[in-house]
Amino acid sequence: MCFYFFFSFYFLLVLGFNYRWWNSQAGSDQLATYPHPVPCSGPRSQKRESDKQYHELESNSIKTSKYNFFTFLPLNLFEQFQRIANAYFLFLLILQLIPQISSLSWFTTVVPLVLVLTVSGVKDAIDDFNRHRSDNHVNNRPVQVLINGMLKDEKWMNVQVGDIIKLENNNFVTADLLLLSSSEPHSLTYIETAELDGKFSTIFSILFFTGEVRCEAPNNKLDRFAGTLTLQGEKYALDNEKMLLRGCTIRNTEWCFGLVIYAGPDTKLMQNSGKTTFKRTSIDRLMNVLVLVIFAFLALMCLILAIGNGIWEHDKGYYFQVYLPWAEGVTSAPYSAFLMFWSYVIILNTVVPISLYVSVEIIRLGNSFYIDWDRKMYYPVNDTPAQARTTTLNEELGQIKYIFSDKTGTLTQNIMCFNKCSINGKSYGMVSKTEKVDFSYNQLADPKFVFYDHSLVEAVKLNDAPTHMFFRLLSLCHTVMPEEKEEGNLVYQAQSPDEGALVTAARNFGFVFRARTPETITVVEMGETKIYKLLAILDFNNVRKRMSVIVQSPEGDLTLYCKGADTILYELLHSSCDALKEETTEHLNEFAGEGLRTLVVAYKNLDEKYFENWIRRHHAASTALEGREDKLSELYEEIEKDLMLLGATAIEDKLQDGVPQTIETLAKASIKIWVLTGDKQETAVNIGYSCNLLNDDMADVFIIEGSTSDAVLNELR
Numbered sequence: 159m160c161f162y163f164f165f166s167f168y169f170l171l172v173l174g175f176n177y178r179w180w181n182s183q184a185g186s187d188q189l190a191t192y193p194h195p196v197p198c199s200g201p202r203s204q205k206r207e208s209d210k211q212y213h214e215l216e217s218n219s220i221k222t223s224k225y226n227f228f229t230f231l232p233l234n235l236f237e238q239f240q241r242i243a244n245a246y247f248l249f250l251l252i253l254q255l256i257p258q259i260s261s262l263s264w265f266t267t268v269v270p271l272v273l274v275l276t277v278s279g280v281k282d283a284i285d286d287f288n289r290h291r292s293d294n295h296v297n298n299r300p301v302q303v304l305i306n307g308m309l310k311d312e313k314w315m316n317v318q319v320g321d322i323i324k325l326e327n328n329n330f331v332t333a334d335l336l337l338l339s340s341s342e343p344h345s346l347t348y349i350e351t352a353e354l355d356g357k358f359s360t361i362f363s364i365l366f367f368t369g370e371v372r373c374e375a376p377n378n379k380l381d382r383f384a385g386t387l388t389l390q391g392e393k394y395a396l397d398n399e400k401m402l403l404r405g406c407t408i409r410n411t412e413w414c415f416g417l418v419i420y421a422g423p424d425t426k427l428m429q430n431s432g433k434t435t436f437k438r439t440s441i442d443r444l445m446n447v448l449v450l451v452i453f454a455f456l457a458l459m460c461l462i463l464a465i466g467n468g469i470w471e472h473d474k475g476y477y478f479q480v481y482l483p484w485a486e487g488v489t490s491a492p493y494s495a496f497l498m499f500w501s502y503v504i505i506l507n508t509v510v511p512i513s514l515y516v517s518v519e520i521i522r523l524g525n526s527f528y529i530d531w532d533r534k535m536y537y538p539v540n541d542t543p544a545q546a547r548t549t550t551l552n553e554e555l556g557q558i559k560y561i562f563s564d565k566t567g568t569l570t571q572n573i574m575c576f577n578k579c580s581i582n583g584k585s586y587g588m589v590s591k592t593e594k595v596d597f598s599y600n601q602l603a604d605p606k607f608v609f610y611d612h613s614l615v616e617a618v619k620l621n622d623a624p625t626h627m628f629f630r631l632l633s634l635c636h637t638v639m640p641e642e643k644e645e646g647n648l649v650y651q652a653q654s655p656d657e658g659a660l661v662t663a664a665r666n667f668g669f670v671f672r673a674r675t676p677e678t679i680t681v682v683e684m685g686e687t688k689i690y691k692l693l694a695i696l697d698f699n700n701v702r703k704r705m706s707v708i709v710q711s712p713e714g715d716l717t718l719y720c721k722g723a724d725t726i727l728y729e730l731l732h733s734s735c736d737a738l739k740e741e742t743t744e745h746l747n748e749f750a751g752e753g754l755r756t757l758v759v760a761y762k763n764l765d766e767k768y769f770e771n772w773i774r775r776h777h778a779a780s781t782a783l784e785g786r787e788d789k790l791s792e793l794y795e796e797i798e799k800d801l802m803l804l805g806a807t808a809i810e811d812k813l814q815d816g817v818p819q820t821i822e823t824l825a826k827a828s829i830k831i832w833v834l835t836g837d838k839q840e841t842a843v844n845i846g847y848s849c850n851l852l853n854d855d856m857a858d859v860f861i862i863e864g865s866t867s868d869a870v871l872n873e874l875r
């Protein structure tokens with residue numbers, strides 16, 4: 159019991175794999191020489207001994223099917239008899255077994271009942287068969303597992319917690335893994351999380367040799383993971399950034415190694431998917447109500463008829479027994495009435511429509527074909543027709559009252575273009591689109607980038623200091639990863655497409671972000687290669703709404719570069735920027751009025767002594783095991799103040815084809831639409847108008863600013 163209790167909070171993985179090979183050659187790059195016959199005992203041999211102790215860890219096989227060969231009949235019948243009409247007919251069948259009551263032959267009830275049960279049963283069986291097939295397919299996918307120091311092909315379902323597995327480009331991630339190493343510089347791994355949240359992210363890896371991982375019990379929170387790794391007596395904190403989750407796909411990464419932390423049903427994907435349940439639509443519910451009403455009606459009729467029988471038998475029938483004898487066992491008129499009640503229940507059984515459910519199922523099936531065949535829902539570009547994946551819910555489609563949608567990437571294309579900017583009180587990009595700026599003077603420029611305002615290039619060429627500072631900031635302050643497979647052919651991998659657009663803009667104007675290591679950023683500034691020391695990244699999150707980097711230039715100057723939402727950054731500016739602030743605000747409003755996504759950029763020169771002290775505290779906070787986030791955000795707040803304003807950027811993200819028309823049609827059908835966005839308010843309102851979410855007839859578009867439920871309620875009133 160005690161053991162189990164301990165288990166539900168933490169589970170402990172004893173790895174103890176003697177990774178002599180990694181041990182002797184610390185560093186991820188050595189792994190590139192794989193495969194090597196390495197004399198080391200893999201994790202399995204050791205883990206097996208302790209298997210008894212950890213037998214409650216799940217295996218990696220998954221099961222989404224509901225039945226197996228033996229459980230199908232009882233389980234499916236049990237489910238089907240939960241329908242009132244089916245249960246009723248079963249009840250009738252039992253009644254008919256009583257000879258005094260039985261008024262019709264038994265097969266009048268059995269035949270339709272069996273027919274209905276078979277039709278529904280066959281449909282459920284086919285559905286479940288398909289689930290079995292897909293489960294089998296997934297469970298039998300091959301993966302390479304490190305066993306006794308050698309890579310062996312295994313099936314997914316045989317992978318165990320504590321195994322080390324190797325994944326290659328475009329592989330699905332087998333289980334929830336702790337990333338150990340990869341082919342990319344600094345052991346980065348790129349993943350596509352389409353099945354989880356549709357984002358594209360980078361993951362940083364760690365290296366380790368012999369250790370123990372302690373982590374929280376399996377849960378369904380996709381964006382968090384807390385654990386510790388103990389390595390030769392030292393503790394390291396593990397977080398979400400170091401995990402590869404099942405359901406993702408490896409991209410742009412030749413290979414990577416991972417340690418299985420959660421497997422099978424314990425993985426975050428499966429923890430989120432829930433059980434396959436029987437879904438009821440409102441028609442189902444309505445049918446159940448109707449059937450209940452019919453029952454009441456039937457009971458009433460039978461009652462009246464039974465009472466009539468009782469009165470007649472009492473007054474007349476009793477004296478006529480010679481002529482009309484009572485059935486065997488019947489001794490009194492009330493008893494006769496009681497039996498007659500049940501006889502009528504059988505005789506009038508056709509009042510309850512047993513075929514109702516089957517008819518509705520068949521209509522749904524037909525409906526789903528119409529959905530599949532709908533030409534208007536066919537998207538020729540991707541050759542994608544509409545697909546009704548379930549037949550049980552399609553009438554609900556017409557009942558939709560609310561649509562919840564994301565904005566970026568759902569309504570818009572998620573293709574960000576750097577369009578305009580404001581630097582030191584001067585706005586650029588507000589020109590008619592005539593002649594494109596020629597970037598041919600810059601050999602590293604991205605040929606796909608277009609810009610029309612020539613005055614900005616002039617400013618750069620004239621060595622205008624704020625303009626240089628502006629683009630230097632854009633080339634330094636981000637989390638983009640560059641890829642240069644061949645000399646001069648730069649490709650940026652950006653977690654956030656906005657950042658990708660900004661870095662590309664800086665690249666074209668002559669501030670080319672070229673390479674990144676954990677300690678340095680290489681920028682080619684107007685043809686001259688400069689290596690900046692990257693001292694700290696104050697990362698972005700949606701509460702801070704800003705991100706900063708602290709870098710040291712080759713000349714030795716310490717600078718903090720910050721970019722973020724205007725509402726936030728304006729609070730952090732030095733008072734000497736007030737005049738510039740006003741001008742920039744004007745430009746920001748213009749940009750937002752056109753529906754552009756804006757960011758404000760600022761910098762601050764740092765004092766060396768102060769910074770040394772700060773970075774020491776920063777290091778302590780970032781390795782703290784408790785309250786890490788709070789401590790860090792306090793430190794961030796401390797250093798991100800008294801910033802010097804540089805300007806603002808404006809990025810365009812076009813609406814997808816047909817969005818305004820679609821929203822208009824949905825609005826005509828009185829469907830209410832909610833769109834989620836983190837944009838500046840003016841930008842959001844403007845896009846609301848351009849996609850027909852808002853229109854001029856809406857007299858009072860109003861804004862609710864409360865941040866507690868009481869405040870919001872008050873404003874709504």
Ligand SMILES: Nc1ncnc2c1ncn2[C@@H]1O[C@H](COP(=O)(O)OP(=O)(O)OP(=O)(O)O)[C@@H](O)[C@H]1O
Nearest residue numbers: 566654698700703704705721722723835836837838
């Ligand atoms: N990479 C970034 N660096 C600095 N600030 C950013 C960055 N990305 C967004 N911001 C700022 O933070 C605010 C909130 O952005 P966030 O990404 O959380 O919104 P979101 O919910 O993702 O919305 P959307 O889907 O429209 O991007 C934005 O309005 C922007 O001003």
Ligand SMILES: [Mg+2]
Nearest residue numbers: 566654656836
């Ligand atoms: Mg965003």
